[in-house]
Amino acid sequence: RINQERLWASLMEMAKIGATKKGGCNRLAGTDLDKQARDLFVSWCEEAGCDVYIDKIGNIFARRAGDDNHAPAVATGSHLDTQPTGGKFDGVFGVLAGVEVLRTLHENNIQTPTAMEFSVWTNEEGSRFQPAMQGSGVYAGRFDLATELNKTDANGIRLGDELKRIGYLGEEEIGSRPIGAFFEAHIEQGPILEDEHKAIGVVRLGQGIRWYNVEVNGRESHSGTTPMHLRQDAMVPASLIIAELEQIALRHENGLGTTGFMQVYPNSRNTIPGKVSFSAELRNPSSDTLLTMHQELISFCETLARDRNLDIKVDPFWYFAPVEFSASDDVKAATQLLGYSHMDIYSGAGHDACYMADLVPTGMIFIPCENGISHNEIEYSSPEQCAAGANVLLHSMLQASER
Amino acid sequence: RINQERLWASLMEMAKIGATKKGGCNRLAGTDLDKQARDLFVSWCEEAGCDVYIDKIGNIFARRAGDDNHAPAVATGSHLDTQPTGGKFDGVFGVLAGVEVLRTLHENNIQTPTAMEFSVWTNEEGSRFQPAMQGSGVYAGRFDLATELNKTDANGIRLGDELKRIGYLGEEEIGSRPIGAFFEAHIEQGPILEDEHKAIGVVRLGQGIRWYNVEVNGRESHSGTTPMHLRQDAMVPASLIIAELEQIALRHENGLGTTGFMQVYPNSRNTIPGKVSFSAELRNPSSDTLLTMHQELISFCETLARDRNLDIKVDPFWYFAPVEFSASDDVKAATQLLGYSHMDIYSGAGHDACYMADLVPTGMIFIPCENGISHNEIEYSSPEQCAAGANVLLHSMLQASER
Ligand SMILES: NC(=O)NCCC(=O)O
């Protein structure tokens, strides 16, 4: 069993980096705070006897040798970057559950049959740079390395430059770690485990995600002198699309539709906006339903552009297909061994494990979080809930190593 | 008659300050560029023999003595600040038409019966600081000086600090200039004069304006894990209000409704927005109709807040009532004397003259602008059109001085 107090103390120590007034964290990918969090992780892993490798997209791998160092390692990991209004647990819990597994093995001098690797993936959140799960997506070969290093944030700063600046643009070739199985522990980020009074969610599926950049191009003109029928207002059509995203979601079982990001140009109250750029997101556990939702969005935008004689660009730059986790039964077996209450569940969020599932048998372990709230500074899971997840992670990894 | 080439050359010289790539100007109130524009105006007025006074809200008054320096002066003026996507003419034309009147009097050694004053008003645009016509509004006693100096831009910078920084926080008491009549020349900023082939618009009325800050408060949460029915999304209600502004405008004759400014928090694509702040604007030449539009907006927001169980704050922080110009007949007489084609018109935009009309007989002179486009970098009026407006200004001022 892992050490609950030590895990909690590590979570609280990590949470100081980028701590916000409301008790959360704002630690965007590639920032100085991201560097501090990474440095702390690396120092903890080195203290526990690991060698550390950084790859060309900034993913970190801390390796603990096993009996047979030619056999593929069993790996775990998650991310240390957060949303601007992030909590102390999203991502961090998975990384530190890994560190806790490592420390438990280390202090008990446990020799595992295979090596074990403890990882941190670059920019999982997809908040500052898009898409999400960028480091694991590159690792799994879903995204091109050079393209992703070239991605810029809203201020035009390149991811590659930021990684270099903070000292995490590494030398390891992409996809080169000798990994044979992957497990990720994470907070659920939704309300179901809490509602159902279950300690552990055995994650069967990661739902599908579609991300869009939408740009409405109109013409700037005076809001006080331009009659309604002569306007080329970019703002009203943007609003209609945002409202329609909600309608699309409501029309489909388990559908979700969201706009979280918007930029208005020139953003002056008496100038009719000439350009509005915003994000659109659709999610569904069924790829068929998600496709229908996608088609509805596209056709709504096309009709709107025609009706208003405006240029509306919809760039569907990221599609993440629903993914099944083939090592869920290992997670379930470990949960049962430990005697925790549990249920099968699907993940609403994308996770690094979703891309690792392309490469190796992968399993995900969810723990409940208070009121299902995440991407919010008040996000909370208790020390006991965290310990349960870390114990399941430990035993899932041990079982896989022994096989 | 004024000198058309000299007026045009001055317009083009002023347009270099804050020139944009698309041929316009970005010269927001209180910036270094605003200072440069003000300095140029002051140097031109001093060259033509004026004394210059700056008041406590940064308005500039250049005074040319007359025969009787105890009689109230005849004044003109407009503004040098622009929109972020502003043109070369909005405001600047009125200021430089004044400078051209001054130079014409100066080079011909014309002694006018009363003094004449040439003014530049602080922050007419209302883009960086709100409301619009801030300098003339303070001068006319509509706004409180201390309150307005304390107003901050979107980055929290105070107007008073900016005026001090650029050297335009003056000593003159507010409202203390000895002015007996006021005239302002301006581009129409709308399409009517061009459509009607008229050189001059005799402005009878400035339409009513209502400005609001709207804030929708929801709760940040994860866009991938928060079911639609558990969301407190601030973005969708904001969109519905923006779409409704258009509907309100369309329901009323001559109605206008616009959102030009928006800020989304935390502005991350997979976090449901917890707070969306935006501008709402309603305009109408009839104060009754504008009141009905206002009531429709308020009740729409109230219903929406109730239906969605969300906090929606609507702050109606500026109401500008429609204003009639009592010196329009002087403008008409000057136009007829000069033989220009003309028509009566109302102003869609607010102008400094609208607040000066509180204090003294005031007239406004419009000239056409290409395709009615303003608050856009491509805004254009021809040298001939500008000269016509400046000639009407000269003769309106001379007539008023002689009376
Ligand atoms: N776990 C998590 O919040 N991931 C961010 C990617 C997503 O939006 O699902």
Ligand SMILES: NC(=O)NCCC(=O)O
């Ligand atoms: N002339 C002008 O564009 N003034 C700005 C104030 C308004 O929005 O009407």
